[in-house]
Amino acid sequence: MDYAALLTRAREAALPALDRGRPAGYIPALACADPRSFGMALATVDGEVHGVGDWRKPFSIQSISKLFALALALHHGGPSLWRRVNREPSGNPFNSLIQLEAEQGVPRNPFINAGALVVTDALLSLTGDAGGSVLDFLRAESGSPGIAIDGDVAASEAEHGHRNAALAHFMASFGNLENPVEEVLAHYFAHCSISLDCHDLALAGTFLARHGIRADGSRLLGRSDAKRVNAVLLTCGTYDAAGDFAYRVGLPGKSGVGGGILAIVPGRGAVCAWSPGLDAIGNSVGALAALEDFTERSDWSVF
Numbered sequence: 001m002d003y004a005a006l007l008t009r010a011r012e013a014a015l016p017a018l019d020r021g022r023p024a025g026y027i028p029a030l031a032c033a034d035p036r037s038f039g040m041a042l043a044t045v046d047g048e049v050h051g052v053g054d055w056r057k058p059f060s061i062q063s064i065s066k067l068f069a070l071a072l073a074l075h076h077g078g079p080s081l082w083r084r085v086n087r088e089p090s091g092n093p094f095n096s097l098i099q100l101e102a103e104q105g106v107p108r109n110p111f112i113n114a115g116a117l118v119v120t121d122a123l124l125s126l127t128g129d130a131g132g133s134v135l136d137f138l139r140a141e142s143g144s145p146g147i148a149i150d151g152d153v154a155a156s157e158a159e160h161g162h163r164n165a166a167l168a169h170f171m172a173s174f175g176n177l178e179n180p181v182e183e184v185l186a187h188y189f190a191h192c193s194i195s196l197d198c199h200d201l202a203l204a205g206t207f208l209a210r211h212g213i214r215a216d217g218s219r220l221l222g223r224s225d226a227k228r229v230n231a232v233l234l235t236c237g238t239y240d241a242a243g244d245f246a247y248r249v250g251l252p253g254k255s256g257v258g259g260g261i262l263a264i265v266p267g268r269g270a271v272c273a274w275s276p277g278l279d280a281i282g283n284s285v286g287a288l289a290a291l292e293d294f295t296e297r298s299d300w301s302v303f
């Protein structure tokens with residue numbers, strides 16, 4: 001398959017959309033990103049990588065980190081995690097408080113903020129360092145030891161993190177956090193603030209395409225758990241736009257307000273597209289357009 005041509009076409013499809021998006025404003029350190037930036041990379045299960053545009057420019061992965069945190073928490077702690085977080089689409093914004101009260105402090109799924117805070121708390125209990133565990137995993141899978149947490153973004157998130165603090169305190173009041181709220185928040189902000197480029201993020205996603213097998217051949221997740229994580233990504237990975245994402249792209253995927261989207265094609269590989277301009281729901285307009293074009297023109301699909 002001519003991956004270079006497919007990626008070039010996908011970029012062309014995305015370019016007219018870039019002006020329609022706006023960088024995340026509620027985290028000031030992200031607001032100054034250039035909405036004209038666009039990058040895209042695909043990594044095959046064998047570790048072959050192709051890219052286009054700004055595919056080697058690092059960006060803030062934000063909520064894409066939630067998929068790695070979930071996989072690591074399941075690896076270390078097993079299925080008991082599912083007693084503390086559900087796996088239904090939320091149909092609500094990623095930082096909504098309303099549903100949590102109605103559902104007694106048990107978040108709808110691990111990919112909205114409340115769910116990711118619970119996962120971070122579990123990972124912190126299991127490993128002693130949730131942010132560091134995600135960082136180490138990303139370094140190992142991408143083969144890039146220089147990957148780092150962007151301290152300015154983490155500080156900006158913490159300074160403007162009232163809503164995440166509210167979610168965490170609320171869950172603590174229901175007994176659904178094991179560690180002090182401030183610690184859970186610090187680890188959550190740390191893994192959200194990791195900077196990575198499309199090349200490294202696509203490579204890091206390939207363990208899910210290999211049904212749970214890491215780059216070094218060891219197993220992170222059993223085949224069933226890899227299937228389940230992919231399924232939750234498909235139904236919940238793009239918040240209250242998961243239905244539209246499934247319709248347009250048709251792949252398990254996770255978006256972040258840094259403008260990245262990582263999509264998984266089981267058995268084939270992972271694709272990462274990035275452009276900082278977001279739609280009203282918080283998904284990248286350019287990345288979405290590029291992924292839609294890519295899956296329309298290639299056989300990288302689960303359907």
Ligand SMILES: NC(=O)CC[C@H](N)C(=O)O
Binds near residue numbers: 157
């Ligand atoms: N959707 C996102 O990428 C949100 C992540 C961001 N760190 C937040 O907590 O709001």
